[in-house]
Amino acid sequence: MFEFLKHITPKIKILFLSLFFILIPGAIISYLSMKSIQEKADNQSIKFHGTTNLVRDKLESKLYQLETNFRNSVIDSILILERETEIQTLLQKLDHKYPAFTNLLLVGKNGELITSLLTHGQHKGSSSAAPSSELRKIFSKAENREFIEKNYMGAIDLYRSLYNRALSPQDKVIIHARIGRNYYKLGHFKQGILEYEKVLVYANESISIGNIPASIAALHQIAEGYQESGALNERNEILFELYQQLLYHPWDLSGGDYLYYLNSVIQQIHSAEADSMVELRSLEVRILDQSAYLHLIESEILGGLMSELKHLTSSEINHKSYQSEPGPAIELAYFILPPSIKQAQFLALAFQFDKDYLLTEIFPRELAAVELGKDITVGILNEQDSLVYLQNDLQLTSYLVAENFTQFFIPWKVALFDSTGKTIEQLSARERHLYLGLFIGILAVMLMGIVILVRAMIHESEISRMKSEFVANVTHELKTPLALIRMFGETLDSGIVTEESKRREFYSIIRKESERLTHLINNVLDYSRIDSGNKEYDFDETDLVTVIRHSLEAYKFHIRDMGFEIESKMPEDAVMILIDKDAISQAFLNLLSNAVKYSEERKHIRVEIVRETNSVLISVTDQGIGIASDELKKIYDKFYRVPNDMVKKPRGSGLGLTLTRHIVEAHRGKIEVDSEPGRGSRFTIRLPLT
Numbered sequence: 001m002f003e004f005l006k007h008i009t010p011k012i013k014i015l016f017l018s019l020f021f022i023l024i025p026g027a028i029i030s031y032l033s034m035k036s037i038q039e040k041a042d043n044q045s046i047k048f049h050g051t052t053n054l055v056r057d058k059l060e061s062k063l064y065q066l067e068t069n070f071r072n073s074v075i076d077s078i079l080i081l082e083r084e085t086e087i088q089t090l091l092q093k094l095d096h097k098y099p100a101f102t103n104l105l106l107v108g109k110n111g112e113l114i115t116s117l118l119t120h121g122q123h124k125g126s127s128s129a130a131p132s133s134e135l136r137k138i139f140s141k142a143e144n145r146e147f148i149e150k151n152y153m154g155a156i157d158l159y160r161s162l163y164n165r166a167l168s169p170q171d172k173v174i175i176h177a178r179i180g181r182n183y184y185k186l187g188h189f190k191q192g193i194l195e196y197e198k199v200l201v202y203a204n205e206s207i208s209i210g211n212i213p214a215s216i217a218a219l220h221q222i223a224e225g226y227q228e229s230g231a232l233n234e235r236n237e238i239l240f241e242l243y244q245q246l247l248y249h250p251w252d253l254s255g256g257d258y259l260y261y262l263n264s265v266i267q268q269i270h271s272a273e274a275d276s277m278v279e280l281r282s283l284e285v286r287i288l289d290q291s292a293y294l295h296l297i298e299s300e301i302l303g304g305l306m307s308e309l310k311h312l313t314s315s316e317i318n319h320k321s322y323q324s325e326p327g328p329a330i331e332l333a334y335f336i337l338p339p340s341i342k343q344a345q346f347l348a349l350a351f352q353f354d355k356d357y358l359l360t361e362i363f364p365r366e367l368a369a370v371e372l373g374k375d376i377t378v379g380i381l382n383e384q385d386s387l388v389y390l391q392n393d394l395q396l397t398s399y400l401v402a403e404n405f406t407q408f409f410i411p412w413k414v415a416l417f418d419s420t421g422k423t424i425e426q427l428s429a430r431e432r433h434l435y436l437g438l439f440i441g442i443l444a445v446m447l448m449g450i451v452i453l454v455r456a457m458i459h460e461s462e463i464s465r466m467k468s469e470f471v472a473n474v475t476h477e478l479k480t481p482l483a484l485i486r487m488f489g490e491t492l493d494s495g496i497v498t499e500e501s502k503r504r505e506f507y508s509i510i511r512k513e514s515e516r517l518t519h520l521i522n523n524v525l526d527y528s529r530i531d532s533g534n535k536e537y538d539f540d541e542t543d544l545v546t547v548i549r550h551s552l553e554a555y556k557f558h559i560r561d562m563g564f565e566i567e568s569k570m571p572e573d574a575v576m577i578l579i580d581k582d583a584i585s586q587a588f589l590n591l592l593s594n595a596v597k598y599s600e601e602r603k604h605i606r607v608e609i610v611r612e613t614n615s616v617l618i619s620v621t622d623q624g625i626g627i628a629s630d631e632l633k634k635i636y637d638k639f640y641r642v643p644n645d646m647v648k649k650p651r652g653s654g655l656g657l658t659l660t661r662h663i664v665e666a667h668r669g670k671i672e673v674d675s676e677p678g679r680g681s682r683f684t685i686r687l688p689l690t
């Protein structure tokens, strides 16, 4: 299958195979896992949508149930009622009893409305009896004095003359109010105020002064009296009371009078900021909202609603959303009343859900029973997509999925939130990133493994190449001196050399060659001892100068014979040091023989011993071929020989420097090299003296 790989170098082969067996399956696995993450995200999304729908349906069915109960109860209650005022009370009661519903509107056949908003206690004073004819006579006389004759005191006297009569509360209220008015005209505000205060005593819900509840009218006048007489504190107190009265007993939300009074009080009272104002303010907002709502219903919605109601036959509940400009949509629910209802003048009931109540009571209660998992929260979004309810007290903005309501509050949405605020994309992205990171991590580790493997293999093959080169070199190194020794030995043995000087020369050659042999064999043996951890050193207090000098002497002549110039500089005095003298000598000779081997034209060698305070340096400097800087680190490696372009590379074992360094380090010393290709090298052994 991989025939073609035969012709490729092992490095590329390994790379190719690792690519094939690791990267491609890795890519496939990562593709598949990405795909499955995507599928998981899709499933997740479907699941979330399903959950949202379930929650939405649950909420809607609750609303449906509430609404149906409410409708049945309304129908049952209306069935037993007769009078219009009772109906108003009933509507208010229903509004109260069913807090989920609000703004009840009973729609008459001709578009007239009775609402739960209209009154919250005080009705229009319509039931008061008209004053008797005798009373009316005195009233008109007094009015004549007041308005035509401008005789205010006279008018007051006339009204006062009525005091002893048996008067209805309504009449008493009118008399005191008129006396008060005349005192005001006279500028006697104090007396005027006293009269209006009497009005307050007699006033009750059904008593009015010209269509306005008597208490409201009187309070208003008292406030004005204080204002005129400069008693501002008292005026403010009265205004506050008036404000409360208006808010707690609104009497006609759709009428201009009520809003007029409320508005004028609001404008004056705004400076008074007390704690009790907070509640009043919210009541005010609510009442003004209701009033605006009622106005909107009457002016914009009622017409269309009427024509729709006429076509309805069953009392099913319908929902409609009206968009008022500007402002939020008005959601109205309505149903027609069954024909059996006696109050035939009423056609239908319209109402609204109390959204605040739904959001604070109904929804939380319903959702509390829903088990969604610890990281999921439900929220409700309104038509502007802003959060109006969130199950937990979290600050979340982005949701996972959202589904519109289908029957109620159609522009609203039920949304699922991740409790950490993540979107569905972010959720799956997190997983995707995790997997991707993991995959890249694994891949990186695999690639690292491959690189290490390739390097180790290259190193191994390099070592084995060096080893075979070593064998070839050593064999040659052994053979050459042996051949020489044998040849000269045989020559001498044959007796043909008679000349004494020649024989000496031959002996000398035999001795030198056997020394070379010894040196080589020593190196190889030492290396094998070091390699197997058996090398032992024999330390002795020795004069280093003598050791080096003797070693140099032994080879000096031989080296000079080869045309070298040797320069040496050594201290006069002995340098005593604890060393294995044979080992140090061997280390030095290795450096010396390298200097000889790796010199070409400039055959100059300098040997130097320098004593420093704490150490002694032995250096061998040549002017030979030098070593490239990137090779400097490797020359100490076993069997390593700098690849050389020189045609005649000197033979060697690649062990000399390995051994030298080992010896030096065994003496707690260091070996350094300073070399430049083409200029020469200097090897320095530094041995510590202590």
Ligand code: ADP
Pocket (backbone or CB within 6 Å): 590, 594, 595, 597, 598, 622, 624, 625, 626, 627, 635, 636, 640, 641, 642, 643, 651, 652, 653, 654, 655, 656, 657, 658, 680, 681
């Ligand atoms: P070898 O038997 O090859 O000389 P060594 O371990 O003694 O082994 O040296 C390793 C290599 O370092 C040598 O092959 C040579 O390339 C380089 N080298 C060592 N000494 C010198 C030097 N004085 N000048 C140039 N190159 C040297």
